Amino acid sequence: MSYPAHVTDTVYRYDGTFQGFLCCIFESYSRKEIPAAVCAPDRGQISFYDSCEIVTDPARAQRVARGLERLGPTVKERITTGFLSDDPEHELILLRFARICFEKGPAAARATGDPDICAAFDLERAVNNEACKYIEFIRFEQRDMMLGTVIHPKNRILPLLRGHFCSRLPDEDFMIFDATHGIAMLRRDRKVQYMVMEHYDKNTGQEELDWQKLWIRFFDAVTIEQRRNERCQMTHAPKRYWKDMCEMGPLVRRSKMRKQPDKNSSFTPCADIKICGILISIYYLYACVRSRAGSRQEICPAADGKTEKIGEFLHDGRIAAYS
Numbered sequence: 001m002s003y004p005a006h007v008t009d010t011v012y013r014y015d016g017t018f019q020g021f022l023c024c025i026f027e028s029y030s031r032k033e034i035p036a037a038v039c040a041p042d043r044g045q046i047s048f049y050d051s052c053e054i055v056t057d058p059a060r061a062q063r064v065a066r067g068l069e070r071l072g073p074t075v076k077e078r079i080t081t082g083f084l085s086d087d088p089e090h091e092l093i094l095l096r097f098a099r100i101c102f103e104k105g106p107a108a109a110r111a112t113g114d115p116d117i118c119a120a121f122d123l124e125r126a127v128n129n130e131a132c133k134y135i136e137f138i139r140f141e142q143r144d145m146m147l148g149t150v151i152h153p154k155n156r157i158l159p160l161l162r163g164h165f166c167s168r169l170p171d172e173d174f175m176i177f178d179a180t181h182g183i184a185m186l187r188r189d190r191k192v193q194y195m196v197m198e199h200y201d202k203n204t205g206q207e208e209l210d211w212q213k214l215w216i217r218f219f220d221a222v223t224i225e226q227r228r229n230e231r232c233q234m235t236h237a238p239k240r241y242w243k244d245m246c247e248m249g250p251l252v253r254r255s256k257m258r259k260q261p262d263k264n265s266s267f268t269p270c271a272d273i274k275i276c277g278i279l280i281s282i283y284y285l286y287a288c289v290r291s292r293a294g295s296r297q298e299i300c301p302a303a304d305g306k307t308e309k310i311g312e313f314l315h316d317g318r319i320a321a322y323s
Contacts, residue, residue, distance in 0.1 A: 006032070006033055006034070007033070007034045007036070008033045008034065008035060008036060009036050009049045009050060010033065010035050010036060010049060010050050010051070010052050011035060011036055011037045011038075011039055011049045011050065011051050011052065012024045012027065012028075012035045012037070012038045012039070012052055012054050012091075013038075013039050013040075013041075013051055013052065013053050013054065014038065014039075014040065014053075014054040014056065014091075015040070015041065015056050016040035016041050016042060017056060018080070018083055019056050019058060019061040020054060020056040020061075021038070021083060021091055021094070021095075022060070022061040022064040022065060023054050023055070023056050023057055023060050023061050023064075024038055024054050024091065024095060025064050025095055025098050025099070026057075026060040026061070026063065026064050027052075027054050028095060028099065029099075034095075034096065034099070035052070035092065035095070036049050037049070037089070037092055038091035038092045038095060039091075040091070043088060064098075067102060068098070071101050071102070071105070071106045071109075072106040072109075074106060074109045074110075075098075075101045075106055075109050077124070078094075078097070078109060078120055078121065078123075078124045079094050079097070079098060079120075081123075081124045081127050081128060081160070082094050082097075082120055082123035082124045082127065084127050084155050084156045084157060084159065084160070085123045085126060085127050085155050085156075086154055086155050086156065087123060087126075090123055093116065093119045093120055093123060094120055094123070096116040096120075097109075097116055097117060097119070097120035100114070100116055100117065126155065127155045127157060127160070128160070130153055130154060130155055130157055131157040131160035131161060133238070133241060134151055134153060134157060134161060134241075135161065135164050135165075137237065137241045137244065137245055138151065138161075138165075138176070138244070139244065139245055139246055139247075140174065141202065141203050141208050141211075141212075142203065142207075142208055142211070143203040143208070145173070146172070146173035146174055146175065146188070147169070147172055147173070147174035147175070148174065148175045148176075148177070148200065148203070149174075149175075149176055149177070149244070150176075150177045150179050150200045150202070150244060151176060151177070151178055151179065151180075151244050152178075152179050152180050152240070152243065152244060153178060153180055154180070156178070156181055156183070157178075158176060158178055158183060158185045158194065161176060161185070162185060162192055165187075166187060166192065172187075173187060173188045173189070174186075174187050175187070177197055177200040179199070179200065182196055182197060182198060183195070183196060183197065184196075184197040184200075212246045215246060215247060216246065216247050219247040
């Protein structure tokens with residue numbers, strides 16, 4: 001791919017912020033050059049190339065941001081999402097991608113045959129795929145009157161999780177701790193903030209452990225041992241996510257800790273399901289009788305507060321997280 005600039009042996013160093021990265025794009029145009037690398041402070045690698053310190057200027061960053069707006073949502077989303085990647089060369093890839101789009105227009109973003117366009121597309125896809133996995137596999141626990149969890153992602157995906165969980169848990173305060181990057185997303189009183197954290201101590205209280213055992217018991221009860229396929233399971237739920245999922249943790253690893261059912265006992269997962277089915281049927285019949293009796297006596301169903309209790313149960317954080 002030809003560029004209206006020459007590739008130099010200069011390394012751009014910036015402060016690691018998105019505004020600083022936009023200033024790197026501006027500097028590339030003003031110097032009419034493509035740098036050999038773009039480095040943030042946390043990747044202070046030794047290089048034999050000349051170094052150029054890029055100062056973050058909000059005015060210059062705003063000019064580049066307006067240019068990305070004119071290129072359309074596809075280009076803008078690819079750059080903002082790709083910037084969350086932990087690929088050591090993601091800044092340089094996105095800078096080259098931005099220059100191509102500024103030169104050829106927004107249609108260039110679909111030309112995945114170009115290696116620079118394809119590399120930017122791969123960055124965006126990897127970040128989005130990991131965020132989608134964590135939306136499915138996050139397991140919250142109750143701690144200090146709020147929900148908390150710890151994750152170990154490869155990329156900085158907390159901003160991509162914000163919208164889903166804020167809308168999924170609108171009445172809950174929660175915190176998601178990214179242990180890989182030492183950043184936590186805290187939502188309290190309907191306000192979200194990001195803060196630096198070193199570690200997260202899991203709740204070891206008996207009540208929380210009982211909830212986890214209940215979830216593990218349900219997971220075991222619905223498992224059909226004869227149809228287990230661990231290779232297929234690892235395809236849908238990669239193994240690196242397992243350490244953050246209580247049902248897949250060391251306590252329930254089938255290869256070591258899972259107990260085989262006692263042959264002399266009739267209490268098996270299948271029996272659990274049958275018993276649950278019988279209890280649900282009995283409760284349903286009891287509810288039908290109560291509802292008919294209530295209709296004959298013209299009593300409002302919410303008069304005794306049961307409707308409000310059910311509403312509180314359905315909005316409980318654990319139910320919302322596991323459903």
